[in-house]
Amino acid sequence: MTMKAARSARSLRAHPTFATTLWPWLRILAALIVIAAVVAQLGASIAKAEELGRDVGTVVANFLSFFTVLSNAMSAAVLCWAGVHSLIDKGEGAQPRSLSIALACVTTYMVVTGLVYNALLRNEALPQGSAPLVRGPLIVSPLTGERPWYPYPFLNPFTVGGWGWVLVYVAVTAAVVLAVGLLVVAWTRRDSALSKRDATVSER
Template structure:
């Protein structure tokens, strides 16, 4: 399905304003506040978990367990953490943009900038996949980031992903994206997977003192049946999930956007 403005449905700004002036503006302002509050809650969750993780490291009695630079680097190497931080930043930018245009003349009726639309598509995909993977594969498993903060864990793995899904479905002023954006969406997870597998054998685990630190058990060839072949299977499965969710996000932008 092509974007609506490519289907001969483009209308003037005055006509758009005449059909939906106040509701559109109120929706933009309201959703911008939702985005801002959600972003701040996500950042609070990440910060609380980081404080607890660093606190555990400071209380550790071994040199490898108390090495703060490694502990912090490991914390920031979780796909969940990177996705949540990125999502919060993009949501804040989107909220600021939305509040600015909502306060402007209704006849302007702009859609979100292309760069912002692409960033929203990326972080929405990553957060939705984070929620799916965690709740299907990792719930109930203690991850190597120190003691889990329950509310922060739920915020990053459930509430945050649901918020980004709602953003895809409900946010006003969405831009129609081309299918080529799917390649941009897939770029970061590929880089992250390569980085993680290379870095793993260069890092000493703060828990064991041995070389080989993996943020998630399904990436550790010493624990996955089949070794690296088994790990490859998980990576392919997650890649399919990212491409599928990313395609869905883009498809919705083409249905809803202009």
């Protein structure tokens, strides 16, 4: 294992450009793609609302209630932050604690988005989004006075059998977020420990 770690350390020293130049730009590119997708979806939602004569403000508020949208927007912001920091720092210093926490958070959010979608929403018709929000925003159309709107079926007490079941779904989702977050933190610490060990081996 020691020899393997030493070879890994030598490899990193021999190829420093990926971590210091290419990887930051890939992060920024991914962030721009996510931003473009969110903006395009918002534009499509607004255009559809205008076509159907719906209140645009309400549609925008509803759009921003989807956890998919929020988690992707946060991921884009953090990826940009991480990419710019890497380009400025050039691998010479340690990653700020605040950035490490932000990366762990958005990683957790995106993993939960995929897990809950596949567990609860895979067979549901949801053209506006595909992941849960752990709260149901009570937004009523100012033009039509329509009943409260919920982003996902399992947050709607009228479709899941009452508020009791909504609370169950919220509790389960919260537990999943906590579990995934703990796994992400554990993995990050493990990776950090391995990097420090490789650095120690390379100095011998």
